[in-house]
Amino acid sequence: MKKIFVLLCVLFSNGLIAQKTYLHCGSVFDSKSGKIKKELTIVVEGEKINKILKGYVTPEEGSVAVNLKDKTVYPGFIDMHVHIESESSPSRYLDRYRLNDADVAFDAARFAHRTLQAGFTSVRDLGGSGVNIALRNAIAAGKVPGPRVYTAGKTLSSTGGHGDPTNGNSAALQGDPGPKEGVVNSPADARKAVRQRYKNGADWIKITATGGVLSVAKSGQNPQFTEEEIRAITSTAKDYGMKVAAHAHGDEGMYRAVANGVKTIEHGTLIEAPTMKLMIENQAYLVPTISAGKFVAEKAKIPGFYPAIIVPKAIAIGAQIQKTFANAYKMGVPIAFGTDSGVSPHGDNAKEFGFMTEVGMSASEALQAATIVNAMLLDEEETLGQIAVGFYADIVASNDNALEEISTLENITFVMKNGKIYKQEL
Numbered sequence: 001m002k003k004i005f006v007l008l009c010v011l012f013s014n015g016l017i018a019q020k021t022y023l024h025c026g027s028v029f030d031s032k033s034g035k036i037k038k039e040l041t042i043v044v045e046g047e048k049i050n051k052i053l054k055g056y057v058t059p060e061e062g063s064v065a066v067n068l069k070d071k072t073v074y075p076g077f078i079d080m081h082v083h084i085e086s087e088s089s090p091s092r093y094l095d096r097y098r099l100n101d102a103d104v105a106f107d108a109a110r111f112a113h114r115t116l117q118a119g120f121t122s123v124r125d126l127g128g129s130g131v132n133i134a135l136r137n138a139i140a141a142g143k144v145p146g147p148r149v150y151t152a153g154k155t156l157s158s159t160g161g162h163g164d165p166t167n168g169n170s171a172a173l174q175g176d177p178g179p180k181e182g183v184v185n186s187p188a189d190a191r192k193a194v195r196q197r198y199k200n201g202a203d204w205i206k207i208t209a210t211g212g213v214l215s216v217a218k219s220g221q222n223p224q225f226t227e228e229e230i231r232a233i234t235s236t237a238k239d240y241g242m243k244v245a246a247h248a249h250g251d252e253g254m255y256r257a258v259a260n261g262v263k264t265i266e267h268g269t270l271i272e273a274p275t276m277k278l279m280i281e282n283q284a285y286l287v288p289t290i291s292a293g294k295f296v297a298e299k300a301k302i303p304g305f306y307p308a309i310i311v312p313k314a315i316a317i318g319a320q321i322q323k324t325f326a327n328a329y330k331m332g333v334p335i336a337f338g339t340d341s342g343v344s345p346h347g348d349n350a351k352e353f354g355f356m357t358e359v360g361m362s363a364s365e366a367l368q369a370a371t372i373v374n375a376m377l378l379d380e381e382e383t384l385g386q387i388a389v390g391f392y393a394d395i396v397a398s399n400d401n402a403l404e405e406i407s408t409l410e411n412i413t414f415v416m417k418n419g420k421i422y423k424q425e426l
Helices: 002-013 092-098 101-117 131-140 187-200 227-239 251-259 273-282 290-299 311-318 321-331 351-358 363-377 406-410
Strands: 020-030 035-045 048-054 064-075 077-082 120-125 148-151 205-208 244-248 264-267 285-287 395-398 412-417 420-424
Touching: 035 064, 064 363, 064 412, 077 363, 101 120, 101 131, 101 412, 101 420, 131 148, 187 227, 205 227, 227 244, 227 251, 244 251, 251 264, 251 273, 273 321, 290 311, 290 321, 290 351, 321 351, 351 363, 351 406
Parallel strands: 020 064, 077 120, 120 148, 205 244, 244 264, 264 285
Antiparallel strands: 020 035, 035 048, 064 395, 395 412, 412 420
């Protein structure tokens, strides 16, 4: 008998036998209906949700019970726009010359942990140095704690465009980056760049369809890809089983992106009605990133926080994003949840919920955008975004009901990912 007990302990510790966890939940947000269900027991076995039972069910012998009777419980949140490798600071533009990949990796691990603690159990990383791919793999292997990561690897840009890694360099340091480095200047370049991202292990493709706020370049809105280049990117990505996201502030670049197969538009600041209508027709989603817009507009007022060429762009574009989101939402443009964390601080992701509801979106819709909608965009609608039997046990909780007080999501008190508890505040 003693030998059997020891063997069982070893099997449990190695994860070969799944221990059951009973979550006694006072209120549960059903992302499918957008409503709250009361007094449920969620039974977790291994990484998945095994059962959902009415009332507070007595746990089986040897299992674990977690008391969430005075909490509101949600599916783990999904942020569709983060940059997990970095975070805004006055030194950011020098850091690319100062930091080694190992330095970036340690920072990325810290940001990933902070993101998970905030209740975001999955993220889509839209551009970094390539450390983001290694971090994704390390998290998946259980080497470091963090959200499940879907990453685009290195962003695709045109020469001098938002995403050209040599923008702002002296002539001696500019060189002539090409598809391997993510710089595209023809349809042939575009195809090669997508294939390189696939080779590197990316899950998505990210392009910078227009200028951007934080690049050391004059325009924040001009179109920066031809339609032929965008078509080459989206068609090649489709061949390799990937979707395309497009950073875009100016309307012309945005229209070209949507017309040629891009699935998500990031920011969408200066979008006009015809482009909104095209997004509705093509089921292309707007990822608003209001958090980033507010952050850059605020920090641009601080002398020296950004290089001088960035300041007018940050003031003009940053302040507009929330208004644009309100107009797009009212018109019926499909909306996904994304923050651009890394521009705004990692761990503050949930502030986006408040910004979305300030201008007309209901709390229920905002929560659905960050759960069931984003899971669909990631092709994970059968595994993520819902508290349902057979889904991954990605479960978070807050003290209050977010449908009544959205700011409660900024203080997540319980985090479970893949059936493992990462945070539990009594």
